[in-house]
Amino acid sequence: MKGIVVSILMTIPILTSAFYTRQSPDRRTYTHESITEVGTLQALSSYIWKNKLKQVGSEISAVEVFYEKDATSKIEMGKSINAIVQAIADTQVEKKDIAYVHCHADQILLAHQHVISCRDKLSQLKNDVVELRKQLGECLYTVQLFYSNTNWVEMYGEVPYEDFGIKGKRLMAVALPEEDTCKDVKNTDLNCGQNIIVKDKLTSGYHHGRGNTKPTRPQGATTGKCSHGGPNDESRKMVAKCGINKETFIERLSPHHYLHRRAYLSAVAATKDFLIMEDTGILSLLGNKTFDEIFHIKTRKDLSLAFVIDYSGSMKEEIAAVKERTIQHVTATIGSDNEPADYVLSLFNDPVTMNEAFVFRDGYEIIKKIDSIKVDGGGDCPEFAADGILKGTIYHTSKEEINVVLDAIIEKTFPVAEVIVDSFEWSLTSDDNTMFVVDSTVTVLKVAVCCPGEDSGVELFYPNGTKETFASRLSRKLVTNRKEVIISLQHPPPGRYNLERSLPYKWSVNITAQSPVKLETEIFEYTESGALPILKGSPIAGKNYTFYVNIYNLGENGTCNDLILTDILGNALFNIPIIQTTTLMAVRCAAIFTTPNQV
Template identity: 30%
Template sequence: MWLSRAHLLLLSLLLCMTAVHCFIPLVGFSLNPTDDDGDDNWSHGAITRRAVLDAAADFLRDLPDCDLGSLATVRPSEIFQEISMIFMSCFGRVVSAARFYQAAIQIEIANGGVDLSDVTGHLPSAHFDAEKFVDANARLLDLRTGVLTAIEEGEYEAARELTGQLFHTLQDFYSHSNWVEMGNTGPNLNLAVPGADIGPVADPQTQTCVDCSKSLLWYQCEDNIIDSVNSQGLLTSGYYGGQTDMDGNDVPKPEDVKCSHGGRLDGTQDTSPKGGINKDSEWSILSPHSRYHYRAAQLAVQASRNFLNMIRQAKGDAQFANFLNLNTGSTLCFVIDTTGSMADDIAASKQRAYEIIDSRVGSPTEPSNYVLVPFNDPEFGPALSTNQADMFKQEIDQLRAVGGGDNPEFSLSAIRLALVESLPASTIFVFTDAPAKDAELRDTVVSLANQKNIKITFLISGTITRRRRSVPRSKREVGNRDTYIYIAQATGGQVLEIAKDEVFQTTRLVDLVVTSAEVNLLTTQSVQSSVRAHTIPVDSTMSDLVVQVTAVGATLEVFNPAGDQLEIGPDGPVTVEIQLNKVLVVRIRDVMAGEWRISVTSSVAYDLRVSAQSTVDFVYSFVKKVTDTDHFGVKEIEGRPVAGEEATIRVNLIGSDPTQVSDVTALSLVALDGRVLQTLPLQENEPLTEYFATSSSLPTVPFRCRLEGKDSGSSTFQRLITSVVETSTSRLQGSVDPVISRLLPGGTVDVPFTLSNSGQQGAFTIVATDDKGFVRRVTPSSVTLAQDATTTVTVRLRAPSDVAFGTTTTVTLTAQTSSGRSYNFLVFRVTVSPPDQDNVPPTCEVRALYGNCKDTDRSSCSGRTFSVTTAYRDEGYGLQSIDPRTFATNYTWTVEQFAPGLSDTTIIANYTATCCSPKVEFAVSDRVGNYEICTVDLTPPQGLSGGAIAGIVIGVILAVLIIVFIIVYCCCIRRRQKDDQTDSQVTKRSDKTDKGKKKTEVAVRDGDQQGRRFWYRFARKQEVTTSGGGNVVMKKTETHETRVEIHKTVVSETRQVEQKVKVKGNKK
């Protein structure tokens, strides 16, 4: 028998794995290859991607000019290609899908992490195993509360991680339970719904399965679930070997009673009842109920999509777009020093922000969110994060330069706040003229920035010298210019040292890089002046090129692929955007595909950066293949990769539809000066979407990752991620489960991690910092580790008693040797949860409605208004928010005596608007995310105008006339054809009539040259048959309705052989 690639891969995996259960964890290392025979296996990753794709498409379809068509035929391996094509369809080539892509990947990784975590991998309630339906649904409800409250607090990254964890458990319900075998064709709509009953569960003593028969390698399980279990609608699920509950107690399978999870890798499959019921894959060796895999996967997709749509309904379109990064722009982020010497910088940043906002408002390139963080001495923050451009304008307008001077300030503390609030792949601009007072946060800032792929650029308008304050070094470290240079270089940003009168012109750089589709082609530092020529591959997906040279007095020349030098000037193809003493920036418009050349002339070493506009980009992560635990897949490496070990890099291409990209060829590891250190071939996992590269040992010097390939026109494309990668000889590992490690208001939680050392013996200092100040201590704070030694590190957090549910703190845990040679980090989030579940939603009631919108249209609607009085109440933790959702731009909304947390009190609100927006929804939510919506719709009936009615009448008349003409014409043609028929002769065979049977026989014989005619006029029941001799036999029930004309002779039931009756104008 021939073995496909899928079968060979499956067998190889079976040799190296010990156990697996649940849908395959991630698409990144799924069992299915890219060819057709494996594309029907739906992993957790594929299910999640498909659900996110569908929910995003539902959202985008509501945008004008965004016709997406049907997505029903999209296969698992094509999902991310489809995402790119959706964005292209809706926004054209000015908007990249990168941020939405990263949001989807974040959800997917959190989903797979449930299997790969030491905390939840063996927990039955995390997988709907062992009939733990009540516990599993309680887990879903806890996670649902976390998602909704985190979104309410603007903690979108935490919400995505919680959503991924919820998805895993929700999707496993359909693969691990008997829901599909019961015959259900839709998802269980009561899962993760407060107060709902998910259905009856089989009693612990009720037998649910019988033995399966076994083939050579696996069990054949056709009908091993007992019929009465399914017919009574009793839920059951399989037991899996080695599972433990939340208290660490074993959960054994009841022998001779309950089903197994099953599959080659389940230790209980040979315990009676033998076999299993899981539907995780299409391979019977892993999934005894593999024939139900596709149905289970599609129900899991639908249930996941329903949950996302619930988020949209509960939180509204604006917050839903933030949650999935569906806003098209990037972050406009300013971190501004507000000391007395910064008046010019504040004025310049304010003016530039106004220009950017006013020129882009309402366009796809409008920033998605705005972040402003001021800092002074000794204060920093608070961080403003908003989607409202007017609010950002208002806040930046209120900044004043007061006190301080150019003494060291808490600039890095402010940057850390900005990193938490900014979208991935954004740029943070820091305006200051003073060194950092909190330089000990340098590595924390770099770690957090690299985790989100955020660049940090410093605009330093003054000379920074090293100053020390009275704070002891053990508590506070003062940085210098090198601190900022290190941060900028490590994150892909830059340090621009400028004069005060150059600040505004330099901020032009903000306008150039805060775009929706910026890609990086080249970044090099400290290039020797003797190196002049640089080749830039330009592909067909690019538009403008931006070239920046940083050096005193540097100049450049630009040559197109034909070798022609282009003129630089206001009227030429190359325009100067910034020209200062140390900075030169030019823009090249309408570039053609091919190799461009940049020639730099400088008397000193210089930095060179080249970027472009394109929707084709990539993201990458360091991962490890997990094959030695109870689950398999790929798991992202937290922090830096470990030196001296084989490294696997997962590459995901963005904007990868075949109309733009034809091939992806290699991943290069590039030194900071531009030298290529390693070129790694790529192994395709999903065509034009996902690839893997492997390095036997990563470079020991810092490097960047660069992707190379071919566009659809065979031109070379090249993309660079500017953040810097460094290896480490230590590693921090661990995970936080929000259900097990719950942080309550006023409560404390200890989160354990492991620190391992693969290098020489060293003394490590361990530090944990967070943006909300929840961290209380790290134990131990220092430790000496021998080579290959490991220790446990515990981080204790405490939340204030008055903190809001959903508040999330982002913790950065670092470990560094005293020599500084080994450094690593880990970033995790902890979200505050309510002490108990509140399953009762708030109430929303329309108390009164004044006015109506009858007989109004677009020309008269503004002259008529309506008013609505609504009432709201909550009996649990209290109300959180009350908001009208309307397309109206001018309305009045008043709420009486409302404050978040108000309980057992009725709140009255009044809404007034014009009839131009006659529909409004009133959404109310409580503090744990439960919600209710009441709707008022005064849209007038869509009547027809007089002209439309007249047009319809005329159209109907014309249609009737045409139909009549066709009928008359067809009748004439048919009659003419009958008159012309002369090829047969009809004679009367007998006029005998049996009055009992009411039958008249007529014989038919060919060869009559005189012509004949049949005229049947049957208005009642009749039967016409042909006898063996070719005779026509007619049976009639009412003779006065039946007549046959045979050569002008009418045969009727009265036996009058010749009846003088005029028939249709014939002669008598």
């Protein structure tokens, strides 16, 4: 018996010492995620327009134009930005007690030197794109916080400080340790707008609990060091009271809340400069090739999908499984965004004179050829395999593992997001008509019925009641040697479809669909700072976690309503209400919940 204990928590932590990483306490507040997305996309648009599109068209729309015909690569670009955002969140948590990382406590020169050092480390990681993104996130964290946590914006508005974090550049004057920087005010959380007294030099607030202690001032003093401010900063109660942070639009969290948008705009500009500024950006440091790898700035070229199959006598026991899996992969690519330019089938045998090679433009033609393969000849001789492979890449595997390796190789080069619409056993006692729904995002619909044969009477009806006759090249019906019927429709209209059988046979039915919609799930740990570091390991019963589902290519009208938590067998345990938000790259469904206890 299972007992489920569930608490749904839809609150956002209000304890932070930086821009919020992803979720913010109100819709007006910008986050590290929005800063990083906007700044990075501005940088990528400029870079792509100049280097990939040769300054043709609009610079603003360069990213959309570049990825227009390759939704998969655009999603990978978005995921690369998300990885940098995650590194920012991890930095906020893992280095919370290092004041200069957050530009706290007048440690701005140390912050400047930290960014220089951080930038230098990037060049040492050129061959490891994963670590590069992590290091880049650490650098950008401090770069962005300079505008939230110092008085730069109070002095210069939304203009980025181009010398900050740049080797060889001398930082402007910073307030001395003994120098008072703010005047005391009556309140600790409100009406603190004009409390900074230093001019023409940088200062930043102290933040107790973040690796620094604010100097005390004698009773009756009217000036002192500035505080960061906000309910998580006890130093705001000391002279000079209140604070100067610009993290949010909410006054009780950010004493200089009225400058939040300016801090955001300057942080966006600084992010763009950090990436592509002439001579000082990481593009100049790392070069175009590495820059392309970091952000997946590439699109698929026209490729051939090649299969090399041993049809010698030793394959007698395995050939049926190889043919079935190969046909599944071909049908999955036909009509999809990742359909190859052509299909190559290379057959090898012993003796070598029995080797054959074929090229097909039509996926259904290679399926017919694969289906007709019959084992022949003697035992295979390994050296003849090279002749069959031609110029392809060689992968070593056993016969027992061939399907696993085949799946991995093809998925890497020709990724296909295939979702199960329905899968069931069509028993003799079931109704001879079954209905399923196809939505507007589906690009390829595949119905596989096993195994009635050619004259089975398997019929498919459209939402308007019309029967599919397979007269168009957008619809095909294939019957394999094992008598499996495969029906494939490209760009099917949305609605309720009907599958009908006219003979009383027991069938296995598998209905799948391909769609440009892609899902990415993430589980984050709860922290007081609201930074949302990614969960390392497994969830612990009774602890709070934030669960994200990022949905790419869902469209303007797409919505998500609930997250369903299941057990390891896929049985639904309960629904979790969600908050739906939108980033520049995806629709996000978020839920904050307590992991259930299982009894």
